[in-house]
Structures are given as structure tokens and as C-alpha cells.
Amino acid sequence: MKQTSIEDKISTISRMKERGVFNNYIEYMVFPYYKNLVPGTKIDFAFPLTVLVGKNGSGKSSTLHALYGAPYWHSCSEFWFSTETDPIVETGGNGRNRFFYGYTENRNSGIKEVMKTRMKRGSKTKEDDPDYWETSKPIKRDGMIASKRNDPVKRDVIYIDFRAEVSAFDKIFHFSKGNLNEKKALLRSRSKYLNRLFNGEAMRFPGQPDDKVGTVIELSEDNRKIIGNILGKEYVNIKIAEHSLFKNIGTSIYVKTKTSSLYSEANAGSGEVAVIQLVKKIEDASEYSLILLDEPEVSIHPGAQEKLKMYLLDAIIRKKLQIVISTHSPILIKDMPNEAIKLYITNERGKFEVKGDINYQEAFFDLEESVDEKKVIFCEDFAAKKLIDNILIRIEKEQFFDVEYNPGGEKTLITKYLPSFTVHELFREKIFMILDGDMKTGYTFEEEKLTVVQQKDSTYLNNCVKSAYGTEVEVYVDGGAGGSRDDQKCDAYLRYLRYYNKNVYYLPDGLIPELILLESSYVEKEFSHVLKKYDSVDNFNAKKVICDISKEDYGNEDHINDVIARLAYKWSIEDGPKQIYFIKMLNEIFEK
Incomplete structure (x- = not known):
């Protein structure tokens, strides 16, 4: 069976978006005053896979946090809150942190706008919260079209920060205090209980009943095939355990491939653990969910990044998801449509602007x-x-x-x-x-x-390129590849040859x-x-x-x-x- 190309998947998703098949879809988000973004910044989500690109600290993760806090019963204060060392200073009025977004419930509904504002909550009946975000009335001067206060969008949200996705083993071995021998001793002593947990045996863990120690889920064959395709492995079995055996609550995996015996996350790469957890969460997600991925390329090799991108596009088609990614990876932005890419750049005042509708090569040029x-x-x-x-x-x-x-x-x-x-x-x-x-x-x-004649002879220069690189290299001229602009072909071949030399x-x-x-x-x-x-x-x-x-x-x-x-x-x-x-x-x- 012929595999569907990335162009075909993108075309399918674009047609789905035009037909309005994505329910409770966030169409755009505006930031009248929010962290270090330029006041009034607007981001359009015209394509259901949006890629946020830019240097570290340019506001990409802050945008994901705002998206996380957009739906019902969610708040970006889970990621951004005030402390004495890092206070959030607000002047009130125009200086209050806020954002609003427009969403469509279904293909027959119009845009509903929702403003969310940070304000201190405190009363006799409610717990004091200095970082409370609530839905507030529309503010016309911020550019809102809404005339009444609308309910926030109702949809499930999954947020994964891949820099923080650490396995239970890594939490102890790499990130806990204590000398190496002490950490090894703890892992050795507790591993027998983890083995029992994975094998469904009686735990007999001191001080806790079996049902309080942890839970194990075995992934389906379909999920194993997806993970195997991304990582280039053929999995026979994958189990995921959530447990507290290594002091803190953490995640462990137990896998077997066709060419290996069983091994846990201690002998798996961090990228393998991350992909397994990502696929499980997305496959478990309900239709129309909002998926937010912060730097999913971390610890994943380029070949797997390309397969991951194809998987995300396929998941959008199957489950009608809206996915937003923050990334530094040229591979994840390559071949994406212009409307999918948002480039974060720093202006002369140190504020962050968001540039939309750009070619992936332009985004690659500005990456990190x-x-x-x-x-x-x-x-x-x-x-x-x-x-x-x-x-x-x-x-x-x-x-x-x-x-x-x-x-x-x-x-x-x-x-x-x-x-x-x-x-x-x-x-x-x-x-x-x-x-x-x-x-x-x-x-x-x-x-x-x-000679002057050779410099203008595209056939001669093409043969020089083949002699240099050992293969033919296509050139792109006005009218597309294989066009008739002979002068442009000569210019391209000469660039290839100069690049070969230098x-x-x-x-x-x-x-x-x-x-x-x-x-x-x-x-x-x-x-x-x-x-x-x-x-x-x-x-x-x-x-x-x-x-x-x-x-x-x-x-x-x-x-x-x-x-x-x-x-x-x-x-x-x-x-x-x-x-x-x-x-x-x-x-x-x-x-x-």
C-alpha cells in the first residue's frame, strides 16, 4: 500500500478545516497585556497543527500556558504564578495581565470570544488565590467583537513539557541528591517490587497495601505499532507503570522488542520513554482535544522527529485534534504550510513579536x-x-x-x-x-x-555538479523544478559547485x-x-x-x-x- 505523503495529509487537514469538522476549535488568541509579548499580539490558528518557533525565552511556552488556561476549569496559573523572588507586577487597568480568544463550537456556530484576566481572588467563602484567572466581560478597547460574556470553550487539554518528562528511574539516579552508591542501593532494593508490579504479582511492599503502590497499563498492539514506527523498532510488549516505589510518584516503562529481552526505562533512551508516553496520552485523548507539546524533539533523533510529525498529522485526521507545538527543530517545521508557522522574534525594545504566515525556510533561518x-x-x-x-x-x-x-x-x-x-x-x-x-x-x-561559454552552458555545469557530488542535484527556477530558465539553472549549478569547494x-x-x-x-x-x-x-x-x-x-x-x-x-x-x-x-x- 502506498504511504500517504506529508503533502496529502496537510491537504486533507486543510479540507477538514474548511468544512468545519473541528468542534470547539480555538481560531485565534489575542494578548492585550501578557508577560513580555508586545501588547495586542494576535496569533491565528488557521491550521490545526500550529508550530511556534523562536529563540529560548521568547514567549513560546508562555503562549502554550495561555492556551492551557483557555478552556473551562483550566488556568495558566498552574505554570505562572507570583513569588517574592519573581513577583508578577501589575498596575491595574490596562496593566492587568489578560488575553482573549475566539472559538467556534461547530461548523454552524459563529465566533465566540472569551476574555481571561488575572486577578486576586479572596472572600469569606472562597480560598484566597493571588494568581486567580477568571472569565471577565468583553473589553472593546482591546479589540474584542463580543458584546457579552461568553462561557470558556469546553474541551480536554493535554500539556506535555518534554524537558520535564523524567522517568521514575531518572528522578532518583540523575536528579536526586545523595552519593551514587546510595542511589544504586535504593534502586536495587526497590526494583524487585517494580518487577512484581509489572508482572502482576503480590507486592508485599512494606507499609502499603498492594493497590496503593501503583498501577500498570499494557499498551495495545495498535499503540505499539505507532511507537515502533516512530522509533524504528518492533515492539512485542510495552507496559507503563505509575508508582511511588522510588520514594516519589513517577513513571516506569517495561518493554520487549523482537530483538531484545525485557528492559525498563533504566536501559531505554529518554527519547524512547518520551515517545511512549506521548503516544499513550494522545491515543487516550478524546476527540477534539487540545494537545500542547513543549519541545517534543528533546532526545529524539531526526529520523524519529520526521515520523513523529507524520504521526501528529495522522492523529489530527483521525481524532480531529488541535495541536500546538513549541519547537527548535527544523525537521518539525519543514514542509509545514505557511499558516501553521508562528515565528517569535525580539524587537528593539526587548519585547517579543509573533510573525505569522511565513515559509518554513524563513523560520529555519531564524531558529535559535x-x-x-x-x-x-x-x-x-x-x-x-x-x-x-x-x-x-x-x-x-x-x-x-x-x-x-x-x-x-x-x-x-x-x-x-x-x-x-x-x-x-x-x-x-x-x-x-x-x-x-x-x-x-x-x-x-x-x-x-x-570559459565564458562554459559559464552559460547549463548542461556542462550540470555534469560538473554530478562529477563533484556523485549524483544529480535538482535546481529550482521560475516555473518550478525543470523550468526553462537556463540562466537560473547556471546560477544554481555554480552555487552548488562553490559550496562543494568551500x-x-x-x-x-x-x-x-x-x-x-x-x-x-x-x-x-x-x-x-x-x-x-x-x-x-x-x-x-x-x-x-x-x-x-x-x-x-x-x-x-x-x-x-x-x-x-x-x-x-x-x-x-x-x-x-x-x-x-x-x-x-x-x-x-x-x-x-
């Missing part, structure tokens, strides 16, 4: 510091990224770079990313590629030797990163018996050797990335010609 303050290196896979990351740490330049890898490999980087990377001078100054050594063509491009680097000696890892002294010492299984180790079998090491260390292949990360660190602290090559290459990029 990855383009205008840092250099960005794109490589082919996780192993190459870890080699680069560790050498950057060694030469103390990691703060000047963002290193990203594309699971689609070299072909995707060149055919899909290259046209965007070369379109603007700032991109060409800041974005570089480091490709595997076996992709190096050895082609030399000397622009100064081109911005494209390769791993040394025609090697792939896995083989570089295996050539370290550490591997020779610790895993010589694995290497001896092969007549020779080369580019063709290096990845299999890494798998063999993973099987030896962990009993399966599910921890290949853990093995790669360890080997990359050990390799990076050695002194040899490959390390010198990397240091020279990265310093050269840094100086450009």
Missing part, C-alpha cells in the same frame, strides 16, 4: 543560534556525529557548533538539503557538510578556468565512521577477539562488527548507539593521524 551565531555541521549518521562531537570537545569548540545528522544519508543531504543551503549567503557562511570518506569523488572544480568535507582515507572507530587502540585492546573473527575489517563489514560488539556487551543489537558513543569517546582521546585530520578539519571550518 544555529544559523546566525553558530556554525552548523550536517553529517550522514550517528557515528559520524559522535566522532565530530568528541573532537569538538577535545579542542574546546563545541559551543561554537551544532552537529546534526540525517538518517537518510549522503544522498538525502545532497539532493534535498543542498539547494536550501546554497540559496542564501548566510547559509553558505554557516552550514557545512562532512560526508563519509567513501563518498568522496576526488573531483576538482576550478571556477577561474571556466563547505563540503569528507572523512579521511575513504573511510566510513564505523571503520574509523574500529581502528582505535582501545578497540584493538578490548575487542581483539571480535576483530579476529574477520579476515579483514573494512567499510563493508565495519557496521556488522559494531553489532557484534553490542551483542557482546549487552546481549543484543539494541544498544549500538551506546557502543558507538563509548568507542567515539575512547577514540577521540587517542593521538593518531585520524584524530589530527579531524582537528585540522574542524579548526579550518571554525576559522571560515
